[in-house]
Amino acid sequence: MDNPNDIENIKKYLSEKLETVSSVDDISKIRNEFLGKKGFIGKMLSDMRNISSDQRKDYGAKLNLLKIEVENMIDEYSGKFENDKDSIYTELYKSLPGRKPEIGHINIITQAISEITKVFAPLGFNRVRYPEIDREYYVFEALNMPETHPARDEWETFFVDSPNDEKLGRLVITPHTSSGQVREMLKGELPIRMLNISRCGRRQIDVSHVPSFYQFEGLVIDENISTTHLIGVLDYFAKNFFGADRETRLRPYHFRFTEPSFEVDINCGICHGKGCKLCKGGWLELGGAGMVHPNVLKAGGVDTEKYSGFAFGWGVERTYMMKSGTKIDDIRNLFSNDLRFLEQF
């Protein structure tokens, strides 16, 4: 076989041979016949010395290709052959549940954060993150809560054992995301549509409180922002997050950093406002909101003559749980990291 034309013949011959195969043994015989040391291709390689040196290089490359092709043809056929084998176990094998790849779990908190972010994104809210350990100035003073104000007690604040700064006060774990409001304003870019989702901390632990938790804070500042816009945005959120049939309402409330201040309710998803065991007369409390207090705008260097704004800041975990109906009876589970809990999400 010193004629290079034989390369084509070998392939033809091989496919004919493969047609006749009836057992795994046949396949290995064919493999040996073609690819073994003394097989066709082996012989052709050793016959190469008979070729003139100027042709030899090209011929060698062709042979190499042939070898690969032959290997592939045999492999492919043997695969087919084995699969098609009518085994007495086939039925049993196919009845097995399958081998699931090892897949982990994204925490329910992350899932909540990403869903919330997604709802606000089309309205132009830009997600940011502000320090989780901050100075009292940003947490209280800038938010219209002077040093002696009792409103400071409402947040069970953790204090860091660190020297007091004359201007900025003590170091604390931020008890709410509102500390990001003035930091955002101080960037000096207006208008603002901010979504600050950050970790907070409060000094309490029981079935409905954990010392670490997440809040999401919306802040909109622009010319002519009014309460109707706050209602519009929160309604949009409620309908897109909880369902198109849900409605919100505002009730009067009081926060130092907003004026007017509101408590936002959503109609109950179970009874749709009629009143049932799970809600308060058909409504459930979502959280606080309000029109940004002029003192807060001033602390942020915003011209209160020209601009106004609204803000809201709610618990991520709580809001998500109200949606999913995941009635986690003990919120401490969220930070307990029991894998039997995590695998359920």
Next chain:
Amino acid sequence: MNISIPYSWIKDYIKTDAKAEDIARILSLHSFSVDKIIKAGGDEIFEIEVTPNRGDALSVLGIARELKVLLPRQGFKCEWLKKEYEEPKNLDVQDNIEVVIKDKTLVPRFSAVIMDNVKFVESPKLIRERLENVGIRPLGNVIDVTNYMMIDKGQPMHVFDYEKILGSKMIVRESTEGEVISTLDGIDRKLPSGVIVIEDEDGRLIDLCGIMGAKNSEVDENTKKILLFVQVYDPVKIRKASMSLGHRTDAALRFEKGIDYEGVIPALWESVEMISKLSGAKLSSGLIDIVNYERDPKEIHIDFQKINKLAGIEIENQKVSSILSDLGFEKVGDGNVMVPSWRYEDINIIEDLAEEVIRIYGYYNLPAKLPSGEIPVREIDKTFYWEKVVRYFLKYVGFFECYTYSATDKENVDENALNLSNPLNEDMTHLKTSLLPQLLDVVNKNQGYSEKIKIFEIGSVYLLSGLNSEDKIPDQPLRLGIVTKGIDYNELKGILKGMFDTLGIKYGLEESLGIKYEIKEYGGERLGVEFNFDDLVQKATKVRAYKPLTSFNSIKEDLTFEIPQGVLYPQIEKIILETDKRIFKLEFKDIYKNYLTFSIEYLDDEKQISSEDTQEIRKKIFKNLEKLGVKLKI
């Protein structure tokens, strides 16, 4: 602060056809949330959550005042049954008390009267029932009157047995640290400094002002003369004292929210009338009324436009004016209104007035509108995107995402840690400096879950460094922490390579390209590795360099080498890759003892590579590796 107000009591002030349910609904939507209505003995008791700014509403009077504004606007009848008080005339002045106030700021207003011929007996049924319905134990007529008036008017009061005030002298002063007072509840309270107290001529402490009276001057069956005491104290002082003593009485909670300055005298005369009626007592002194502080009248200009701008709709001027006037804001000319005495502390700016107007008008009457202004363009923080990429990558290679607390115990942190001055418990005293210790705790806690455990967390750590920065706050870098149990060192390394590939982070031969990291071994098949997330973000990219595909085929082969001690993989890798540019791919395939198998793929971009070519390259590889003493395994 939650208060209980019986409906029957409200009816002392207003006559209305509204049912209790109507009242609850209307109050909730316009004023304060009514948590529930409790039915007790034929009465309906509202549980009302009064917002902290509304000290004026912690009383029957305060709630009735709100209803007077609201009910007619909701189509209900509401008639104000105005209670008049009469200032007694022709006083028979026999008794007096000497008052010394050390610091006038402690007591902006000090008022008292003395009454003689007291008969200390049980109060009538109506009073006892009402007190019980709001959670106060009846103790006898004159004491009951003070409690009754606190609920009725929001003005806390106190009665002393006049004869137990030695020397008929009261010295109002601040406490010095360590002084002890025995309060009415029989507890000896050691005082910090700065608490407002009263001592008599003998230097005995007879009152823990604004919080609770003292045992040594209490009214009992033998009491003949009483001193009725109605005050306004410095709210901050009361709050501090009550907080530091851990004694939060109904009186303190009201004092610290501020008392209606002009409600003091009416409340006092009404109490005098009630005490006379219930105990037969008679006034035996004139009115002692020391005003230490005159408040300036507070006026605010009604900016109708501003109110409408905040509301987002047009509320007619006339409607605005009528709401304000019904709430007690009197017009005083120049388009100004005067803030009523009971709202003095709370109302300061036009926004405060706007809130009053809009809440009475009804928030539910405002339409929902989306802001129409331009959408701000900001540089997007890429971190959020890459966090998502990492989370999903790790999820799909079998990792569970954890969230651990920000604070942990001392054992879990390094010397860069900050500690809390008021930790919740001993397990959470320090702020975390690494994610790994708590993740290891998670692994240990979940031992029984599975032989293989793979977990991660993305979260901040808090470092002492940074406190001297301009911001004076700790450095708070975002970290990625990964901890595994029961998987091989090399498997974890492979996972990390997969993560780098997904992030588009190159990790070639040049150290500077990749991310430096250290896999720590903790024993018990536990491994951990931590990244500064910012490092990953800096090097991550969505951009993929495209290499044109060639029409030539590659040739692949596996080579196994015997590696002498001291030679490491990167050295071998480098030598092989630098041997010839036709080495297209070089991958670690397997290792057994020191026999290391590579998969090598040869490809020539310009022409079809031949076995001679690969043989030639292979020879060069062997030659180059000889320098390291690495030989082909035969």
